[in-house]
Each structure stands twice: as structure tokens, then as C-alpha cells.
Amino acid sequence: MKTSIATVCLSGTLAQKLHACAAAGFAGVEIFEPDLVAAPESPEEIRALAARLGLTLDLYQPLRDAEGVTEELFADVLRRAEAKFALMRRLGMDLVLCCSNVATATIDDDEVSAGQLRRLxxxxQRYGVRIAYEALAWGRFVDDYRRAWRIVxxxxxxxxxxxxxxxxVLSRGHDPADIEEIPGERIFFLQLADAPALEMDVLSWSRHHRLFPGEGDFDLHAFxxxxxxAGYTGPISLEVFNDTFRQTEARQTAVHARRSLRWLEDALAGDPPHRADLSRLTPASAPRGFDFVEIKAEDTSHVEALLQAAGFARRGRHRTKPVTLWSSGDARVILNEQHARDLQPYIAAVGFAVADPAAQTARARELRTPFAYRRTHATEEALVAxxxxxxxxxxxxxASVDEPVWVSEFVDGDPRGGGLVTGIDHVSLTQPWQVIDETVLFYRAVLSLEPAGGTDVASPRGLVQSRVLQTPDRAIRMPLNVAPPIVAERGPGAGLSQHVAFRCRDVVALAREGRARGLDILPIPGNYYDDLAARFGLPDDRIDELRGLDLLYDRDATGEYLHFYASAPGRAFWEFVERRDGYDGYGAMNAPVRLAAQDSAGR
Incomplete structure (x- = not known):
């Protein structure tokens, strides 16, 4: 599949954008006119640079406000168009994007628009150029691809x-099925963008909130x-206007963009009838569960004390590294003090149990995922990261029935793995604002996790945006949270942090036993329990029990959720949860209370 990308997707100069696109593996680019106008290089130099980089120049854009106008205005359209066509000849380009008129259109007549496009x-043709006419979602008269096709x-x-x-097409809610009525040779170009489902005017939505495939709510697979x-055989190109992508490093964004198209190509290749030039990724099933969570810090003693108070067993110290392993049931926590000078505890790594590690590794390579390196001795398990x-x-x-082999590298510890904690329920990671969309795509494409909705949570220091990824069987649950700028600026220990949630057999018993062993449970304000009684009508003795243990509670149509929070210094904190009778959420109603309580406690 030939891939292309509009230079408007990236930051930097035109030359920098071309280098980034080539390095990411794109075959071609769309030249966005403002990028060329601002470039110090001549059109001939841009043409030569693209050729050296192995890039084709697929589309010049845009020719605006060209049809549906008076004859007087159309004379100026022809003048502007001829200048563009002459420029395209210098660039060696043969296709220009012509957008439906949004500004100067005064004649709502398909025959008039068609006649003017015919003259264009x-x-x-005199310059060896073709015109790809596009219905803009905010076009004054033409805002539907079906009408654009009738005019063509x-x-x-x-x-x-x-x-x-x-x-x-999709932002307007138009049915894309009629695309199949257009002969493939009359579809001159295809541009793709995903987007979140928003209620706003389409122009602002388009200019600021487009996303790469796999990051939004559009069904691009079906589109x-x-x-x-319909028989289209040309490039599949990305045209994504997004404020974040225009101010982040071009090479990283280009790799991100290329990964999105590779993921989409894989889905299309498995859905005949399809083009012969589509190829599959190495298939890899979704993870079967969490293997471990790793906490890194210069001093992990506070985390050790917390885990011990929660009933975890110290399984031992690694034979060759300053690393210890703690476990309870299937929950394994690695505490790593190697190369961690001045670092407060944070979640450095997450391990997954997969059916076929070799297939998972091959898939990651095909998606141009950067591999991490850790020194491994010859007698140790080589874990891919x-x-x-x-x-x-x-x-x-x-994945295996028994414990993974790498556990045997930890010695001189307690072989017990029991306790009230039975496994890892979910891992919540805080994301920098500029990578949240890329992270969603990463987990979808590489590990086959799927979005499961999201929510916005009010905190004392700003709105927290949360998006959840999970496997269909809920063996993996990963909420991803975007920290408000004021929280991010506060750094480690701020009110929004990473956290690990452990699944428990009896969270009430764990809270009692843990507190007796010195577990520092987050205090919850009394007002919360007064509200809880009003919302759910729980008996007084139940409310008193929850209040006495600083437990939080939620309920849905199927079951109940009981949980509490504990913390140690650093950016990681800990949640202990019990799901009853199929409860499937995360206690979202309790999140603002937890955030406020953490802020008050300085955690």
C-alpha cells in the first residue's frame, strides 16, 4: 500500500518535514502550500530533495474558492489557478486539491460549478495537471461528497x-456506502483523519481536533x-490538523503517523475484497494478564514497607542486580534501585503475559516500535521490552500456568505468595499531554488493547482527562490519565500520579489487617460518607464500617466495588479493590474525592 502524508501534519520547515516523512517510511507527501511559501528552498530544490529522499510529491493543496462564482470572480480564479499549475510544473507535481467554495460562492447551481470546473x-491539462475536487464539511453550498461527485x-x-x-464525510454524518457508486478511476485522491466524537462546529473540530487512525471515534476501517x-488504487494519505502534532518533534510524529496507517492496513488486509498491495502484520493475540509491575527509585524501602503491610511476601533479591521481587497471589511487584540516583518511586515498566512472545516481538518491529535495552547475563532470562x-x-x-521462569532469578526470600491480594486489577498511567493520543494508538496497535470509553474528572488543580484501554475479557485494564498543566508542573508527589490497583479477595479484611500492620490508608472526608448514605441508601452499620476503614464504595446494575488507597513517597500510589458480582467500572464517582483527599494530604 502506498502511503502519503500532508506536510500540515508536522512541525518544522518543509525540508525538515520531508526528512521526517522519509525516515518514518512514507512513500509520498502532500505539499501544503503555506509550507512551500515559507520555505527558503526553490520549488526545484524541494523537488530534488524529495527525489533524493525517495519521496513522491503526490498532491499540491489547496486551490480554494474556485467554483460557484460570478464570471467576474472566475476570471481571477483562472489567474490564480494558472499560477499554481505553473508552480506545480516546477515541483514535478500533477495533482491539485480543489476545495468546495466556502467564501465567495454566490451561485448555488451544479451546472455553473461543473462548467467552471470543466474550464479549470x-x-x-495544458500543464499536465489533474484536479481533485473535494466537498468541505463547511462548504457554502457543496458540503456532501455525493454532490461533489454529481458536479464532477x-x-x-x-x-x-x-x-x-x-x-x-464522517463529521457530517454522511453515509459513506455510496462511495462504492463512484468509479475508482474517478477518485483521484484519498485523505484520512480520525477524530473524537465532539459536539462543536465542524470547522473548529477539523482545524484543531483531528487525529491519526486508531485514536478517535470514526470507523475508518469501514470508510x-x-x-x-470502488476500485481506488492510489495512495492512502493522512491529512490531520492538530494543535499538538504541529508543536511536537516532527520525526516522532511522523513515526506515530506511519504506525497508524500500518495498523489500519493490517485491518483492511484481513477484510476482503481488498487490494493486493495490502499486507498483514504478524498476528498477536491480546495479553492474557499482567506479568509484573516495576517500581524504580533510589530508595524503595518505603514501598517495601507498604507491600509488607498489605500482605505481600518478599520473594528475594535478584542474583546480579539491586532489584527485589514482592508477590501476593498472581500480583508481582519488582522494586528496582539500579541506575536510579535521585529518583523517587515511579512506575518504570509493566510486564504482560502473552501467548506468543516471538509473534509479539515481530509485530512490534513491523510497527517501528523502539526497543528498550537492559543488560542481561548469560544465565538470565532475556525479556523483550x-x-x-x-x-x-x-x-x-x-503466559504459563506456573510462575514465569524469571522469578527463579530472585533468591534468599520467602517462597510464599499468598495473602488477600490475588492479582493486578489495573494499572493507571499518567500521560504527558502531548503523547496521550500516541499512547492510545501504541497500546491498540502493538498489544491489541481496545478503547473502553473515557471520562473527565474534576480535581482541585484542574480537569483530569481519563481514557481506558482493556482486553475484551478485562484481564488487562489500563486507564490513561492526562495531568492538568498545574499538576504536571508540581512534579513528583502531585495530586495526580500513576497507580497500581490490586485485586483482593476481601478488601474489608485487608484494610483492617493492613492498618494493624501500619499500612498508611488515605483518609477520606466524612462528607463523602454522608453523601454515600444518601445516594445508595446503605444501612448505617455498613456506612460506619466504610467510614471507619476509609473505604470507598460504588455500585452499578450488576454489582459493587469497594476500594481504598495507600501511598508511599514518590509518584506511585496503590489501590486495593474488590469487585463483587460482575462490577465492571473503576469507581469514577469516587475519583474527585480521592484526588481532593490526596491533594489535602500532600500526596
Whole structure:
């Protein structure tokens, strides 16, 4: 599949963007006119640079406000168009994007628009150029791809076809099925963008909130399927206007963008009828569960004390490294003091149990995922790790009935693994604002996790945006939280941190036993319990029990959720949960209370 990307997606100069696109593995680019206008290089130099980098120049854009105008205005359109066509000849380009008129259109007549496109086609032919006509979602008269196609049919010119853009179709709620009625050779170009489902005007939505495939709520799989079944054989290109991508490092964003198309290509290749040039990724099933969580710090003694108070067993110290392992049931926590000078405790890595580690590794390589390196002795298990966009490391190891082999590398400890904690329920990671969308795509593409909704939670220091990824069987649950800027600026120990939630057999008993052993449970304000009694009508003795243990409570249509929080110095804190009768949430109603309590306690 030939891939392309619009230079508007990236930060930097035009030359820097071209280098980034080539390094990421794109075959071609769309040249966004403002990038060329601001470039110090001549069109001929840009053409030569693209050729040296192995990039084709696929589309020049945009030609605006060109149809549906008076004859007087159309004379100026022809003047502007001829200048663009001459420029495109210097660039060696043969396709220009012509957007439906949003500003100067005064004639709502398909015959008039078609006639003007026909005359533009005559002019374009003299320069060896074709015109791809696109219905903008906010076009004054033409905002539907079906009407754009009717106008192209009326124009009846070999140099005039349509450009299809997923945002302009799906943001308006238009049915893309009719795309299959357009002959493939008349679809001159395909542009893709995903987007979150928002209630706002389409122009602002388009200019600031587009995303790469796999990061939003559009069904791009179905959309592109219609285009391919129509017979389209050209490039599949990304046109993503997004404030974040325009101010982050171009090479990283380009790799991120290319990964999104590789993930989409894999889905399309498995859904015939499809093009012969589509290829699959190495199939790898979703993880079967958490293998471990790793906490890194210069001094992990406070975390050790917390785990011991929660009933975890110290399984031993690594044979060759300043690393210890603690476990209870299937929950394993690695405490790593290697190369951790001046670091407060934080979640450095998450390990997953997978069915086929070799397939998982191959898939990660095909998606251009950066691999992490850790020194391993010849007698030790070599665990494969990649680096997630937030900088954390992600490991995978073969799932097995018994404990993984790497556990045997920890010696001189307690072989017990019992306790009231039975496993890891979920791992919540705080994301820098600029990588949250990339992180969602990373876990979807590499580890086959799927989005499961999200929510916004009010904290004393700003709104926390939360997005959840999980496996269908809920063996893996990963809430990803975006810290408000004021929280991020406060650094380690701020009110929003990473946390690990442990699944318990009896969280009430654990709270009692843990407190007796010195477990520092987060105090919850009394007002919360007064509200709890009003909301759920719980008996007084139940409320008194929850209040006495600083337990939080939630209930849905199927079951109940009881949980409490404990902390140690650093950026990681701990949650202990009990799900009863199929409860499937995270106690979202309790999150603002927890955030406020942490803030008050300076945690």
C-alpha cells in the first residue's frame, strides 16, 4: 500500500518535514502550500530533495474558492489557478486539491460549478495537471461528497475527479456506502483523519481536533473499505490538523503517523475484497494478564514497607542486580534501585503475559516500535521490552500456568505468595499531554488493547482527562490519565500520579489487617460518607464500617466495588479493590474525592 502524508501534519520547515516523512517510511507527501511559501528552498530544490529522499510529491493543496462564482470572480480564479499549475510544473507535481467554495460562492447551481470546473480542467491539462475536487464539511453550498461527485460527473472532464476525505464525510454524518457508486478511476485522491466524537462546529473540530487512525471515534476501517471496493488504487494519505502534532518533534510524529496507517492496513488486509498491495502484520493475540509491575527509585524501602503491610511476601533479591521481587497471589511487584540516583518511586515498566512472545516481538518491529535495552547475563532470562510514548517500558513474557521462569532469578526470600491480594486489577498511567493520543494508538496497535470509553474528572488543580484501554475479557485494564498543566508542573508527589490497583479477595479484611500492620490508608472526608448514605441508601452499620476503614464504595446494575488507597513517597500510589458480582467500572464517582483527599494530604 502506498502511503502519503500532508506536510500540515508536522512541525518544522518543509525540508525538515520531508526528512521526517522519509525516515518514518512514507512513500509520498502532500505539499501544503503555506509550507512551500515559507520555505527558503526553490520549488526545484524541494523537488530534488524529495527525489533524493525517495519521496513522491503526490498532491499540491489547496486551490480554494474556485467554483460557484460570478464570471467576474472566475476570471481571477483562472489567474490564480494558472499560477499554481505553473508552480506545480516546477515541483514535478500533477495533482491539485480543489476545495468546495466556502467564501465567495454566490451561485448555488451544479451546472455553473461543473462548467467552471470543466474550464479549470482545460487549463490544468495544458500543464499536465489533474484536479481533485473535494466537498468541505463547511462548504457554502457543496458540503456532501455525493454532490461533489454529481458536479464532477456534469463537468465530464478527464482532468477533473474527486478527492475523498474521511473527516469531511464522517463529521457530517454522511453515509459513506455510496462511495462504492463512484468509479475508482474517478477518485483521484484519498485523505484520512480520525477524530473524537465532539459536539462543536465542524470547522473548529477539523482545524484543531483531528487525529491519526486508531485514536478517535470514526470507523475508518469501514470508510476505507468502501473506497477500496470502488476500485481506488492510489495512495492512502493522512491529512490531520492538530494543535499538538504541529508543536511536537516532527520525526516522532511522523513515526506515530506511519504506525497508524500500518495498523489500519493490517485491518483492511484481513477484510476482503481488498487490494493486493495490502499486507498483514504478524498476528498477536491480546495479553492474557499482567506479568509484573516495576517500581524504580533510589530508595524503595518505603514501598517495601507498604507491600509488607498489605500482605505481600518478599520473594528475594535478584542474583546480579539491586532489584527485589514482592508477590501476593498472581500480583508481582519488582522494586528496582539500579541506575536510579535521585529518583523517587515511579512506575518504570509493566510486564504482560502473552501467548506468543516471538509473534509479539515481530509485530512490534513491523510497527517501528523502539526497543528498550537492559543488560542481561548469560544465565538470565532475556525479556523483550519496548518503550511506550510516555517513556515507560513494556515487557512481555510467555503466559504459563506456573510462575514465569524469571522469578527463579530472585533468591534468599520467602517462597510464599499468598495473602488477600490475588492479582493486578489495573494499572493507571499518567500521560504527558502531548503523547496521550500516541499512547492510545501504541497500546491498540502493538498489544491489541481496545478503547473502553473515557471520562473527565474534576480535581482541585484542574480537569483530569481519563481514557481506558482493556482486553475484551478485562484481564488487562489500563486507564490513561492526562495531568492538568498545574499538576504536571508540581512534579513528583502531585495530586495526580500513576497507580497500581490490586485485586483482593476481601478488601474489608485487608484494610483492617493492613492498618494493624501500619499500612498508611488515605483518609477520606466524612462528607463523602454522608453523601454515600444518601445516594445508595446503605444501612448505617455498613456506612460506619466504610467510614471507619476509609473505604470507598460504588455500585452499578450488576454489582459493587469497594476500594481504598495507600501511598508511599514518590509518584506511585496503590489501590486495593474488590469487585463483587460482575462490577465492571473503576469507581469514577469516587475519583474527585480521592484526588481532593490526596491533594489535602500532600500526596
Amino acid at each position: 480542467g482545460d487549463l490544468a 460527473q456534469l463537468a465530464d472532464h478527464p482532468a477533473v475527479g474527486v478527492c475523498l476525505d474521511s473527516f469531511h 476505507v473499505g468502501h473506497v477500496l471496493r 519496548v518503550t511506550a510514548p510516555d517513556g515507560s517500558e513494556v515487557y512481555w513474557y510467555a
